[in-house]
Amino acid sequence: MKKLITMVITLAMVLTMVVPAFADDTATDTNADTPVAPAPAELTKAQVKAITPKNVKAASSSYTKIKVTWNKIEGVDGYKVYRATSKGGKYSLVKTTTSANTLSYINTGRTTGKTYYYKVRGYKKIGKTTYYTKYSAVSSTYARPNKAVITKVTLGGSDKEGPYDRTPKTCWNAVSGATGYEVYRTLVGKNKWSKIYTTTKTYYTDKTKSFRTYYNYEYKVRAYRIVSGKKVYGLFSSSKEFEPEWTMEELMPELIAYGESIEGKRMQYNPVTDELEPYTGSEGSTYTMKYEDAKEAKKTPENSSWSAIFPEYISPYWSKAVVMKDLKECIKAEIESEMNANYLIWEPADEYSEAGWTGTDWFFLYYRKADGGLENRRGYHFYLMY
Structure with a gap:
């Protein structure tokens, strides 16, 4: 019995000593905002x-x-x-x-x-x-030359030298240690690249015989260094294409205003002399075309109309000034030609018809391609209506 009592007392003493030790393991630093993190374990x-x-x-x-x-x-x-x-x-x-x-x-x-x-x-x-x-x-x-970076693609040449012959000028950064550079080209979106030029300069104006002014091209470049007679190439640059300083949507308002400023002569038919003579009525001796979007514009003297539709082709490598000059010349020549060949005529009433205007309903202007052919589906078509 004494032996049992002694064991109980001993166990109680052990528990009394152990509990505080467990409590200390979970304690926090009262002077810190967060619990003390254990030190990372050292690798063995x-x-x-x-x-x-x-x-x-x-x-x-x-x-x-x-x-x-x-x-x-x-x-x-x-x-x-x-x-x-x-x-x-x-x-x-x-x-x-x-x-x-x-x-x-x-x-x-x-x-x-x-x-x-x-x-x-x-x-x-x-x-x-x-x-x-x-x-x-x-x-x-x-080790090889670093990747070239195309900085810009501009128009090479000048309008004075040949405004209709300007082509893309691709420029890139100088690559340290490069012996030279190779220039590659593809049609935009085709991803069929061909080497077109090798140069030691950091730019190239595309003057290859295969260049066509009515296609959109994109370019990329890679540097190379010659070691023991062999070329060691850097990576290709990202590709870049020329972006014109204009779009047809931006040019249309000015072209429309120009077309509406062109005047034609109103004529009238004299049944006595059976001749055309200048119109003397109340609507004035001249008229201009008024632009309307719809082809079915009302064809009246008070609301004459013309429209210009630009589907696809004009050289993207022309400057804005050249594009405007060229298109205005075309518009002027065709509208005046149509006005002179087919006057807007006032005809008096007779036993067959009421008094009214007669004249041209419409005409097409097909813009010519670089090779001289007519662009009938992809070209710039002008419609004159009144």
């Missing part, structure tokens, strides 16, 4: 040896530089970068970093066009011994 040597660095990538940084990047490994002291000239060759240490947060290395002094192989491993000093992670997978690349 077994854990270090089990790690494999991830996502190691080698990429050209210039014609003499290669950049190696990798993912961060928590808990290591740094990384070691190794290089070889063949995948299965001897790898030499080329860089040791001293921080787990350093995740890249630029290897300078590389030979342009020569392939190099890289691998990475992390390290951790535990006590007096340094332990290493496994090697990463191998990544390889070669």
Whole structure:
């Protein structure tokens, strides 16, 4: 019995001592706003040896530089970068970093066009011994000129030199170490690229024999460096096309106003002389065309109308001034020609018809293509109605 009582008392004493210890493990710092976070666990040597660095990538940084990047490994002291000239060759240490947060290395002094192989491993000093992670997978690349960047595509030449012969002028940045540049072209949206020119300059005005002024083209460029008689290419630039400083929608108001300003002579029929003579009625001796959208515009002397429809073709490589000059000349020539050939005539009433106006119902103006042919479906069609 005494032995049992002694065991109970001993157990009670143990519980009294243990409970405060458990309470201390969950206590918070009364002087802090948040609970005290436990310190991160240190990597063990077994854990270090089990790690494999991830996502190691080698990429050209210039014609003499290669950049190696990798993912961060928590808990290591740094990384070691190794290089070889063949995948299965001897790898030499080329860089040791001293921080787990350093995740890249630029290897300078590389030979342009020569392939190099890289691998990475992390390290951790535990006590007096340094332990290493496994090697990463191998990544390889070669140094080459940087990607060219097209800065703009403008009109080459000038209106004075040949306003109807101006073509796209593609400009790009100078690429360090480049021997020259190759220019490529395709029809917009076709993605069928052809090399059209090689140059040492940083611009090119498209003067190839295959160029057609009525097509829309886009361009891209790549730099190259000659090493041991061979070209080592940089990546292609993004493509870029020429964008005119005008659209037909923007030009239409001015063209309409111009067409409405052209005057024709009103004539009248004299049944006595059987001749046409200048109109002397109350509506005036001249008239102009009034623009309306609909082809079925009312055909009255008070509401004469003309419309211009522009479906597809005019050279996108003409300047705004050239486009306006050309179209106004066409509008003027065709409207005046129609007015002179088919007068707006006032005819008096007779036993067969009431008094009224007669004249041209409409006409088409087909805009000529660069090769001299008529653009009947894709061209700019002008309709004059009254």
